[in-house]
Amino acid sequence: MSVPYELFLAVRYLRVHRGRTFLSTITLISVAGVTVGAAALVIALALMTGLQDDVRNRVLGGAAHLTVVSADAPAITSVPPLLTALSSAPEVAASGPVLRSLAMATHEATGVPAFMELMGIDPARYRNVVSFNGSAAAFSALEASGSHERQGIVLGQELANELGVDEGDPVRVLVPKVTLSPFAPLPRSRVFEVVAAFRADQYPEDARRAYVTLDSARTLLAAPGEASWVEVKLKDPGSLQSAKASLAKRLGRHWVVVDLLEQNQDLLRALNTEKAILFLAIALIVVVAALNIVSTLILTVTDKIKDIGALTAMGARPRSIAGVFVLQGLVIGVVGGLVGLGLGSGIAWWLDRYKIIALNPQVYYLTHVPFTLRPVDLALVSGVVLAVSLLATLYPAFKAAGLDPVEALRYE
16 A cells, blocks of 8 residues: 655654754654643543532532422422322422521521521432432431421531531521511511531522421411422433423423423532633743644744655655645644643543542542543544644745745755
């Protein structure tokens, strides 16, 4: 199988020649620049993909897959029929009603205040809908407190730290509801006993969320039989969109079904934007490497004027002359890109496998910085490297193709 002479000359011009060490050094620097740029892109994309996957897994693991709300009223008053309809759906694994309200909590002994999101739940049902670190024990403790004289409350760990409370301490909860009295409207409040604290995978839940039993929340909020929404866990989270559409069709127009990705779309969109910006910033390294390719090819064209003139005089077309230098630049890009992909993939795998960049989980909710390699990201880096390398060859290649053979050979 014969090799096209354009490729043969391109590779030959890239070889280290005695007496032309400067040009060979510039070529090696060009290859090294492409390698560093490709490796940096792979590592950056692996970093952002790892963070995206971690956030997505936390969202999927620590929240209900679907949320059903009323399309006709701010609260659901017919909870049992809705739960019955959901339990008959083949996609649904579990469901549970939630009565939510903003509230303020104070340590009954010290008076330390904190704002929070109060969630009234049925612990027996809700433990099958949502699970996170310590949720099973916390919901069991909340369920057991139903038989106590003082109703129990479960706090996020950061919220408990802000209030300065431990298990067994009393907490007064005030909600934006009032009770009319002969003298003046009085805010509705109730003292709960802290029965457990949980640490979820997301800071907002740890810092602001509190759980009480559904009956306690209904009594406190004067909302008998009501729920703000019903949360649903699917049998197959991978079929989120199809299950959402099927469930919405089954329930009818009086209900709205929202999925958890839709509820967290701002966060996911922000991560995608950060990934794109980081990719563009790191891609500048590849652009700088492309400038090295331009300078290498210009020096090669200057050094090979005699060869270009001879080839043209022998009948080589300008397109073939340009092809020699286009292929030379592409060889630099391919070699540097392949080495960079291998180097970047190896570093990303090593950083993730051995958890090299450790983090404080109390601050970042991560034990280490995650790196995730995806074939589509590697393909993207390869495409960018090849495209930039090809663009870098155009000016030197057209410059070489436009040389007059008579002028090229005049002084040789």
